Amino acid sequence: MVSHRPEIHSQDYHFCFDTMNGTEQIGYIRPIWLQTCDEILPSINEWTTCIRLPIKEDKRGDRLKRNFDDIHARLLLFLNRLRQIEIVREKNNNEKDIRIFTRIDHANEQIIELQKTTTTSENISRNFWLVVKTVVPVPSNIKTQLNDVKCDVESTTIAIAYPLDGIHESSSYAILPSQPLFAYLPLRSYGFRFILQGDFEIPATRQEILRDNIWNEWLKKEMIKLLPLAYDLFKNLPNLLLSCSTDVQKHIGSLTLIQTLKYFIKMIPIRNEIDPYFNSFIDKSIQGLMGIIQLPIIRNDNIEWISPTQCVIVRDSFIRQIFSQDLLLSHFNNYYLNEEFVNECDESILIKLGCRKLDFSNILRLIRTLYTQNQQEHSTKTTTIEQS
DSSP: OOBSSOEEEETTEEEEEESSSSSSOOEEEEEEEOSSOSSOOOOGGGOSEEEEOOBOSSHHHHHHHHHHTTOOGGGGTTOSSOOEEEEEEEOTTSOEEEEEEEEEEETTTTEEEEEEEETTEEEEEEEEEEEEEEEEEOOHHHHHHTHHHHTTOOEEEEEEEEEOTTTTOTTHHHHSOOOEEEESEEEEEOSOSSEEEOOOOOOTTOSSOOSSOHHHHHHHHHGGGHHHHHHHHHHHHHHHHHTSOHHHHHHHOOOOHHHHHHHHHHTSOOGGGSOGGGHHHHHHHHHHHHTTOOEEEEETTEEEEEOGGGEEEOOOHHHHHHSOHHHHHHHHSOEEBOHHHHHHSOHHHHHHTTOEEOOHHHHHHHHHHHHHHHHHHHHHHHHHHHHO
8 A cells, every 4th residue: 555544635525545543444445524634735726636645654655755756747648637746755854845747738738848846946847748649449349359358448549749858959869768658657668769658458567568468459550540640740840839828939949840850750760779569560650651751852942842752862962962953853853852851860760761872873873874964065065166
C-alpha cells in the first residue's frame, strides 16, 4: 500500500479510507466521511477532484518518497481529466518542498504545454508538445478473440506526441532524450524520441508491454496511421501557432515549413535505434508516408515542394556547382534536395522515403554530356570561323 489513509475531495463530497485507526474501518472497502481536513486544500476554483495520498511511514515509504522525485510533467500528457499534480514533501525542519506540475491545452489540445514550478526556484519550467490523437474502432475479430478481457470495447484512442523544445536546433535529434512508451502512464523507453501512447496490455510490473499479444499486435498495426497524421499536423504547425496566445508564440518562436518538416523527418528513427519489436511499425509508417510527403527543392530561386522520388541527395558542393539543376532536370528529371535536409536529416531515412543518391554512373553520364556539348560548340565555332 502506498498510503494507509487516502482521501478524496470532490465538490461537497469528502471521504477517506483508513487501514490503521479505529475499530469500524474495513480497510479500502468502507469509506469514512470527513467533516474536517488535515490541511487546507487548494481553492475549489483550481480543481474538480482532489486526491490526497499521505505516504505510509515505513521503509517502503522512504523508497516511495524517492520515487516521487522521478515524477515528470509528461505524466499529464494522456490523462483525460487530470490537469495538475502537486507533490508536497515535508522536511524535518517543518519546511515544505513543493513541486507542481500543470497541463495547459492550446489549439484544441493539439499543442500541450506542461509547466513545472517548485519552491526552490522562482522560474516556471515550460515544455510544449505537439500531440496527434485518433480513435480507431476495434474490429469484430479482435472483439471476439478478446471478449473475456476487453468486454464490449468498441474503440480505443492512440496518440503520438513530439517535444517542440528542440525544433530550432540543427542537431536536435542527437540532443533530445529518448522517450518512454505510454500506456496512459509511462513504461520503459523503446528508443523513440517521440512518445507513442496506446491502451497496451502490460504486466503488473508496468515495465514494458506484453509481446505475442493479440491486442498489442493490433494496436501496433493501427499506430502506422499516426506518422502520416503527424506529417499533416507538422505541415500546418506554423499556422497552428498563430491560433495560440502571443505568449506561446513567443516561447516556441516563429517557424517555417522547412523547419517543421525537417524536424519531423529527423525524429523518424532508424532500425538500430529502437527496440526490434517496433521495426515493422517504423518500416510500414515510412511506406505510408511515401505517397503523401513532399520535400523542398529550389527552382528559379523559389522553394517548391515535390515528391521525394524526384529528389537527389548530393552533399558535395563542388558537384552541385559543376552540374547545374537544369542539367540534372533535363537528363534525369530530378532536382537537388534542399541542402538543410541533406545536411541534417538521416540519409537512410531520406532514401527510404524515395530520394536517391547521385551515383558514379550518373556523374559519368553528365560528364559525357557536358563533353559532347562542348565539342559541338567548339566544332560550330570552328566551322563559322572557316566560313568567314
